[in-house]
Amino acid sequence: MSDKKKPKNSKTENENVVDILEGSPLENAEDLKQEGTGTEPAWSEEMESSDDAPDGSKAESIEPENTQTEIPEEESVELVTTTKYKELSEKKKKEKKEKKKKEKKPLDRAAKKKRRRIILCSLLGVVIVFFAVSKVFGSSGPQTFVMTTGAITGEIEQTISTSGTVTTExxxxxxxxxxxxxxxxxxxxxxxxxxxxxxxxxxxxxxxxxxxxxxxxxxxxxxxYNNSVQSNGQKWGDLNEANVNISVLDQQIADTEAYITNLENKIEQKKSDLAYEGALLQISLLDWQDHPDSDEYMNLQKLVQLNSYEQQNNAEVKGWEDELAVYNKMLSDYKEYRSEMKSQKSSAEAGRMTSGARQELEADNQTKGIxxxxxxxxxxxxxxxxxxxxxxxxxxxxxxxxxxxxxxxxxxxxESTQDVMVRVTVTKYDLDKIAVGQNAKVTIGSQEYEGKVTKINKMAEQNNSGASVVGTEIKITNPDSEVILGVEAKVIISTAQEKDVVLIPVTAVNVDMEGEFVYVVQENILVKKRITTGISSDTMVQVTEGLSEGEQVVTDVTANLMEGMAVATMSQ
CATH class of the missing domain: 2.40.50.100 (RNA polymerase II/Efflux pump adaptor protein, barrel-sandwich hybrid domain)
Incomplete structure (x- = not known):
């Protein structure tokens, strides 16, 4: 390490770094440029004389001229030209002027050592932030951060949450x-x-x-009642006789009428047959009228005359008509005798007791007895x-x-506390999900009970807001003595459950004119995938088609996202 002093106005590479960072939020950066004695900065002397590295560990002596923080010039300029750094630079310049007015006190060795550690740590933080920003923005322009999560396989339960009043069945x-x-x-x-x-x-x-x-x-x-019955029982004989005869006569009349109907049908059929035969002969005669001298024509004329006679004097028809007259006389006699028996029956009933009196007696006796x-x-x-x-x-x-x-x-x-239920209402949006027989959880105060949907009304009603709702009854299947009628209860109805299915957060699902879709990140590129969803809970939704377990879906979809754009991900 060289002990040679540099010219007074020359700057070390470390000082150049400090100049680059001038106006940055690193505290005391301006003051450090002014400290030290001679032509060499004070913080460089400390680095030469100290045995401690910035992190507190022992280090070899450091030559200021060889100590550099490798910050590319273009990137440094990009950092210091941001609006935030400009504002902070102006603030630091004002503070610098105020400090120059005050008498500066020389720093002792401990203070210089502490100041050196602060500046080195700050430089390290700036470098880390810079490279993180550079990685995000890169040379191709800024990327968009998106939150993602992986599609999972699991179990999902779809529920309807509502509340109602506990009442009895x-x-x-x-x-x-x-x-x-x-x-x-x-x-x-x-x-x-x-x-x-x-x-x-x-x-x-x-x-x-x-x-x-x-x-x-x-x-x-x-x-x-017994006295009335005995005093009017003497006419029972006549009444019984009349009833028996009327029964026999009814059968005889029915049989005779049936036989007469049969005779009438046979007579009618025979006459119809003769008339039909005559009509056929007339047609044949017309066919031969152009040959009046022929034998065929002469024979047809004879047959027509014979048929006409038969229609008027057929022996079989005459016999049936005579028999019909006999049976009609017999039927008339039967009906006349039956009329006599009916009169006898009425007379017997009248002598025993009038119909009205008898009915009144019977009704009165039954009423009083009951x-x-x-x-x-x-x-x-x-x-x-x-x-x-x-x-x-x-x-x-x-x-x-x-x-x-x-x-x-x-x-x-x-009112029963054994057969209790909760009356709730559901909207039209939940009506397709709910069905009789579904299980439910009912919470009354701090107690939780099992429930089951037992009734869904077939007629809608209006709630306090004027919206149409449908009344539904949830039977509590395990009531106890803690159930209080008339209080409010919270109800969660389990409408559907699925196991071992692909699940994603509800916030990841989007809808456009073509249907449902999600954004999937593949190698930092946004890919739009069409999906088909099944049931959903408050937070998760089942995907039945279009997505596999493990695929990374975007959960914070905004309007500026487009398929094919580059994104940076942050796992949720």
Whole structure:
């Protein structure tokens, strides 16, 4: 290493680097040019005398004239001519003028050593940034950065997220079956009950009295009916005879009418055949009318005359017509006798009891019997009180202790907590995805339950925004005691699932007039690929055609991207 001093106004190559970086954001670069003694910069002396390298390790002595940071002149100029560096240069020049006004204090050895390390680290950072920028921009112009990710093979689930109100599938309104005083009301609105719990009890004394009266009424009604039947039973004989004869006559009349119809058909058919034969003979006669003297013409004339006679005097037809007259007389006799039997039947019924009176008696007896029996059964059942038929919540209570209720009065309302569901709505965009039988997750508060789509309404409705939506019911298949009716529940419906399929982020899929496509980066070149998609989740989408696992797709597509352009990638 040379100890020779350089001329006062000459600069080392290191100083040239500092001059290039003048105005850069490296702190104290201007001051370093002014420091040192003699004709050699202070930071060069320190480099000669120090045993430490910039990174703190031991190093050999460094000759300033041989220490260079290889920054090409063109690239240095490109860096310092940016707008940002110009602004910083102006700022540093102002700071330089202010510092010159102040008295400079000489730096001690430790400060110089620290300053030297700062400048060397800064130079190294600038060089790294410069080469990174050079790699991106290169000689062919600036490239575009794009975010990419690889297509993967995996599992995807398509869902619909919505919310609705928890409600019951089973509601039971309890009405009073008896006209009895209320004894005890054991529940209030909002109470949870179990199947078999007694909800309301009737007054025992009043119930016993009403039960006895109901039993006596049944006995009285039956006795009155029996007396009426016995007093009008003497005409049953005539009535039975008439019924038997009418039945026989109905059969005889039917048989006779059928035979008469057959005779009429045969007579009609025979006459039709003779007429047809005569028509054929007339046609043949016309064919021979130009030969009136021929034997053929003469024979045809005779046959025509014979046919005409047969049509008027056919023996077979005459016999059938005579037989028809006999059966018509027989049919008339049967009908007349049947009319007599009908009259006998009516007379017998009238003598026993008029039709209206008999119907009234029957109806009245049945009505009274049913009413009395139902009343007695209801009174007997009321002894057990009003009992819950299922687990649920009492949502309404109308009965009052000590009050008398009329039959048919509503006592309370119970809604099941075993058969519960969530009523939700879906838009037209999700209607094609949802189907009865699909599984769902239902979240009520902090509890999660299994669900299943059980009903999709066939008529749309309007929501608060005026949009058309379709009501859907999600049955909770594993309810417990924590379910509260009327609260809001979050629902996630699983509409489709696929396994071992190619997946990419939803943000990578684009659409144009020809359909769906993605941009794929191949050797830093943007390639446009047409794809066919399947189901999708919130973040991923299935690709059924056009893409393979591992291909790098662009996820931050912007309008300035074009197929064939050079890009630099950053993995997501």
């Amino acid at each position: 089973t509601t039971k309104s309890y009405f009073s079956d008896v006209d009895v005083k209320i004894g005890d009301v054991a529940v209030a609105a909002g109470d949870a009950v179990k199947a078999g719990d007694v909800l309301i009890s009737y007054d025992a004394e009043d119930l016993a009295t009403k039960t006895t009266l109901a039993q006596l009424k049944i006995q009285s009604n039956q006795g009155n 009413e009395a029996s139902d009343s007695l059964e209801s009174l007997q059942a009321a002894a057990n009180g009003v009992v819950a038929e299922f687990d649920g919540v009492v949502t309404e209570v109308n009965a009052v202790e000590g009050g008398t209720v009329a039959t048919g009065s509503q006592l309370l309302k119970l």
